[in-house]
Amino acid sequence: MMPFRxxxxxxxxxxxxxxxxxxxxxxxxxxxxxDVEDADCYSFFAHGSAEAEENHFIWSxxxxxxxxxxxxxxxxxxxxxxxxxxxxxxxxxxxAIVAGIELANQLGNLQLTDAQKLAFGTEVEGxxxxxxxxxxxxxTISTMLEDDIPSIQLNDIELDLxxxxxxxxxxxxxxxxCLPDTYERNYAARASAMxxxxxxxxxxxxxxxxxxxxxxxxxxxxxxxxxxxxFNFIRDKAKELGAFGTAxxxxxxxxxxxxxxxxxxxxxxxxxxxxxxxxxxxLEIDTQGVFITR
Ligand code: HSE
Numbered sequence: 001m002m003p004f005r006x007x008x009x010x011x012x013x014x015x016x017x018x019x020x021x022x023x024x025x026x027x028x029x030x031x032x033x034x035d036v037e038d039a040d041c042y043s044f045f046a047h048g049s050a051e052a053e054e055n056h057f058i059w060s061x062x063x064x065x066x067x068x069x070x071x072x073x074x075x076x077x078x079x080x081x082x083x084x085x086x087x088x089x090x091x092x093x094x095x096a097i098v099a100g101i102e103l104a105n106q107l108g109n110l111q112l113t114d115a116q117k118l119a120f121g122t123e124v125e126g127x128x129x130x131x132x133x134x135x136x137x138x139x140t141i142s143t144m145l146e147d148d149i150p151s152i153q154l155n156d157i158e159l160d161l162x163x164x165x166x167x168x169x170x171x172x173x174x175x176x177x178c179l180p181d182t183y184e185r186n187y188a189a190r191a192s193a194m195x196x197x198x199x200x201x202x203x204x205x206x207x208x209x210x211x212x213x214x215x216x217x218x219x220x221x222x223x224x225x226x227x228x229x230x231f232n233f234i235r236d237k238a239k240e241l242g243a244f245g246t247a248x249x250x251x252x253x254x255x256x257x258x259x260x261x262x263x264x265x266x267x268x269x270x271x272x273x274x275x276x277x278x279x280x281x282x283l284e285i286d287t288q289g290v291f292i293t294r
Contacts, residue, residue, distance in 0.1 A: 002038075003038045004036070004037070005036070006106060006293065006294045007035050007036070007292065007293040008033070008102045008103060008106065008290065008292055009032070009034075009293065010031060010095045010096075010098045010099045010290045011027040011029065011133070011137065011286035011290075012027070012031070012032075012083075012092065012134070013094060013095070013129075013130045013133040014026045014091065014254075014256050015089075015130045015249070015251075016217075016247065016248065016249075016251075017247055018194070018198060018213065018214035018215065018221065018247040019191060019213065020198060020199070021129075021195075021217070021219035022129050023127075023142060024139065024142075024195075024198070024199075025091070025128075025129040025132055025139070026140075026157075026285060027138060027139075027140075027285065027289060028091075028161070028283045028284070028285065029283055029284030030083040030084050030283065031083055031084070031095075032081075032082045032083075032096060032099050033080070033081045034079070034080050034099055034103060035079040036078050036103065037076060038075070038076055039075050041075050042059075043077050043078070044056045044058075044059050044077075044078045044080070045077070046080045047080065047081060047082065057093075057096055057100070058080065058099050058100040059100070059103075061096070061097050061101060061104075062103040063104075064100075064124075065104035065108075065110070065120060068120070069104075071104075071110065073103075073104060073107040073108055076107065078103070080099075085254075086169065087169035087172075088166075088253060089170065089248065089252045089253060089254040090165075090250065091133075091250060093125070094125050094130030095130075097125055097131065098121055098134040098135055099290075101117050101121055102290050102292070105117070114136065115149070117135055118132060118151060119149055121134075128140075128151065129250075130250065132149075132151045133289065134289060135289045136151070136153050137286045137287045137289035138153045138154055138155040138157075138287050139155075139202070139285075140152065140153050140154075141199060154202060154203075157202065158261050159260070160258075160260070160261055160262070160263060160264025160265075160282065161259075161283045162238070162243075162257040162259060162267060162268050162271065162280065162281070162282055162283070163280070163283050164254060164255045164256075165254045165279040165281065166230075169253075170251065170252050170253045174227070175224050175251035175252060178223045178224055178226075179219075179223050179224075180223065183218075187218065190218060191217070191218035191219050194216045194218060195213075195219075197209065198214060201213060207260070208244055210245065211243065211245025212244075212245060213245075214245035214246070214258065215247070220248070221248055228253050228255070230275065231248075231255070234255050234257075237271065238259070238271065241259075241270050242259060242267060243257040243267065244259065256283075268280055268282045
């Protein structure tokens with residue numbers, strides 16, 4: 001085997017975007033990086049500490065992909081570093097899954113297609129809303145059919161983003177357990193109409209309408225907001241300062257405001273004064289998804 005050395009970078013993501021529950025997601029400029037190099041045996045260093053490779057989630061995903069495609073991965077050293085906070089609604093687990101898929105793709109020279117990567121990632125995660133933006137970048141709208149996962153990417157979103165990341169963690173499983181098992185027909189029709197309008201408003205770049213519909217989710221936020229510190233305060237204060245709208249990022253507890261382009265820094269500074277203990281960050285939209293540097 002020829003010597004090799006490469007870096008895999010995978011963006012974080014914010015799923016749902018209000019009523020786009022389990023379907024919409026936006027890639028963010030925070031990354032997991034894997035620095036990969038040929039070696040005589042396997043070793044995986046996560047944030048500087050060596051981990052048994054069989055215990056490491058990313059490595060276990062890579063092995064599952066390799067098994068699926070019938071290849072053995074060559075020995076290597078993998079060093080993981082991450083800018084993505086865990087269990088905060090920023091898609092860290094989906095980014096890790098995409099990193100594992102790409103690790104197997106590169107090491108096993110599998111030449112996986114986008115559709116194959118999306119199908120595998122969605123199989124592991126259960127829904128495509130974080131996997132698709134981490135793979136493709138931009139804002140993605142996806143769903144699961146029996147034999148396919150259609151996914152559309154929108155890239156020209158002219159908005160600044162502000163994330164409010166609290167110290168507390170919230171496990172997705174806990175936040176999913178608060179949701180109703182079923183929705184009554186009229187309720188579901190109204191909820192999906194909100195979602196249709198979010199997408200149509202984005203397409204037309206009517207960001208005022210986008211923000212309004214973002215804040216009218218009926219699928220998940222009404223049932224989760226009690227779990228989210230400062231939910232109403234953050235939404236109201238951001239609106240007062242000029243935000244178009246604020247939504248839960250994924251299952252929370254992070255919240256994300258969409259604000260007019262050029263006003264992000266100023267609104268972020270104002271919001272920081274009101275949110276002691278939070279990380280308040282101006283985030284970029286990632287437009288390329290997972291990428292390799294050699
Ligand atoms: N759509 C998912 C949810 C995202 O809201 O539960 C988090 O996995």
